[in-house]
Amino acid sequence: MTDQTAGTAPAGLSPDEARRADAAHTGPMLAADGTPLKKSLARALRRQKLRALALIAPLLIFVLVTFVVPIGDMLLRSVQNGIVADTLPETVETLSDWDHDGTALPGDDVWTAFYIDMWFAVERKEHTRLGTRLNYELTGMSSMFRKTGRQVDRFDTDVYGEQFVALDPSWGQPQSWAAMLDGPAADALPLTARTWERWKDFNAEEGDKVLEEDIPDFLFTALYHDLTHGAEVEGVSDRLSAAKAAAAEFEPVDLSAQFADADEDLGNIDVWKTLQLYSPRVTSGYFANSVDMQLTPDGIEARPENQQIYGILFKRTLFMSLVITGSCILLAYPVAWLLSNLPMRTANLLMILVLLPFWTSLLVRTSAWKVMLQQQGVINDVLVWLGLVADDARLTMINNQFGTIVAMTHILLPFMILPMYSVMSTIPPSYLRAAKSLGATNWTAFWRVYFPQSVPGIGAGSILVFILAIGYYITPEIVGGNTGTFISNRIAYHISSSLNWGLAAALGTILLAVVLVLYWAYDKIVGIDNVKLG
């Protein structure tokens, strides 16, 4: 080769020098179309990459939109808490200054804000939703909001309107309000201006004209509140100055008493603490709840012993998944060994016994285990018929942990056998024979030679089975009873029965984190491209 190359180069130069000289002479090597070869190759490579990406893109976008975004949405929901701030904006604002450590209930400004917020919430029928939300944190909130909602329209605040109108009839005209709050008075009367805006929006939503509606009581209440709390109305308008002077003499309405009348729970300081605690738009409350803690004004602290359920559930889920994985290993190892050491024809026949359960519907297998395990089921019947168990002492094998473990071991066993089989069938049988011919006993040969080579199969199968087991829902729901259920059953309960979706999302996020760590480990150990099916 070298000789040939050297032959074409000018005499006296080494091949390398010749190439360099050649390059200096003719410039860079060119492709057929005249562009430098390097550039042309890079372009071809780029085009290839783009073509590959273009083929993948539709699916990637599809998976991102229909799968990854929903999961991201769930993650967000586990911390989202906009409902309090959306429903009670004024209350949240004023309550932020309230000192929750004191023993005093919030002051007048909070009551006024709460009155206005509640009026809007009731009209939009949002107060029951808020009540349901806060009821997860403090029992009784739901009924409190419901009861207060019925009363809020009948408060005695109409006296403010009467007194303002008596002072100057123009206070009863919406036009005068619109004109006033369009000008500098809006700065002097912040609460009134904000409430007026909300009132306008509300009318727009309802399709009414704000200028044709009567001025509602809460607007007068807001105005009274602004005027009696040091509004700077000097020089804004005479009407306002007169109103401010007169307002000091008005007959007041004690809103806290009105609310206490509607529901005495509102006099409970815990209600206000909870409201203040859950006013931020982002809360760690759901996560705290999902690890048996609770959010308190002083930070996060553990729940009382008798309210702790999620710790037990998480531990039980982990424990049972481990037991299921362990029993799958125990049962799958001999079978995989036998399958990979039998002649091909026999092994293929026996493989059907593994693949048939694998292909059979999950619900078919679960119902089969219900048929087998129940008190009047096949196993108990056979045991009684054989006289091994008395008829009145039938074994309880379902609706407990035992039932879940047996059924799930059966359902997940093929997922363990198949990876083990694919690893074991690559181990040459001559290794074992070599070990034995060198004097190893059967056990030593197996333990020191065969077993270490089969460990990757055990690892692949175990992670797969564990990941599948930890998120199982259907089988524990049907055969698990009370003691054999998993964390996923609790998530489903919160989604469909208790409707505490934030908590469900938080529990799901924790479970997802565990699974993703395992997925990452699986990718490192086995590689996702090496997953085999059937």
Next chain:
Amino acid sequence: MSELVIKTGRPPMNFTLLMVGGFGLILGFLTGNVVGAPLIGLVLGAAVGAGLGYVLNTMVPKKAVGRWAVIGAFALVGLVFGGFGGAVGGALIGAVLGWFAYWVGRGRYRDGVPLYYTPGQTLWWNSFLFICGAIFVFLITPILVVLPLSFNAEDFFTFTPEMLRLDPEGYSLKHYRDFFQTSDWQLALKNSLIIAPIATVISVSLGTLAAIGLSQSHVPFKRPIMAVLISPMIVPLIISATGMFFFYSTLGNFLEDSVGLSKSFVGYVKVILAHAVLGIPFVIITVTATLVGFDRSLTRAAANMGADPVTTFFRVQMPLILPGVISGGLFAFITSFDEVVVVLFVGSAAQKTLPWQMFIGLREQISPTILAVATILVCISIALLATLEILRRRSERLRGMSPG
């Protein structure tokens, strides 16, 4: 020079008597227990077992004759004492005992082991085979138990005495009739047959394209892309369902209110999209596995002869990877057809699928119609399994033929 003596053939007679007698003892004890006289059964069983072991191995050299004789005798005894059911039970016991007697007496238990194995090793090997057999029984029994129960004439989940006596009165097709005549089940079947094929088509078409893209030689970000595409299989269904529940209800409201589609149509769209994405990992895995063995020079040859990429794909590449695509499609189909959790969360009652109806049936009203459906589904999965096996063989044959 002493000759090397290899002991093959029959074990000593007292060993045979001991083993067969012991086996008869166990069977006798169990049989005796059924009729309430375990001790008599025990003694009788041991005696009959030992007797059989001697008689069969010394006087009846023809195996078939001996075994059929034993089966016939036991069936007759069973018929006398327990009617038709007893005869079947007796025949079963006779078959097992007859086989065991020859198996021990002729030393067949050493068939699977090398000549130099010690008795202990032989015992271990046979126990190992027995354990494996027990595991196979564990795997297959639940599925087999469902089949006869679905023909139960009563509304129970258990074998009735009539069924055990093999009385035709105890069997009926009423649960199958129930399945085909109840509107709930028919709606569920119809929904499953609408949702699963459409979801399969979506995941197969997108998945095959992407798998071809992924198997190119230069793919940027291959690992993260692969991780995202496989994730629907790894993320627990309950989490997928939770996420989809929130997101798809927003999407559904948008489609209904802003686009103005009908409620039931939107319901189907949501479930189909959800099922399609769940089936995608299976398509990706099977098709990329097929493409690993694909000979690239074939596409280059096609291009060389003037075929454009689309023609090359449909005329050269597609026929060769078709088995992989079909088996991926079958996986996607069964994923959708068998899926409960997501449809339970995303769908509404109008989209109730077959597994959903079964789930309700298992949780609330326990009706053996479920077992009839289960039997039908088992038959479907047997058909799918057979299809897959045929495809696998075909794929191997095709690959064997292709050069390289």
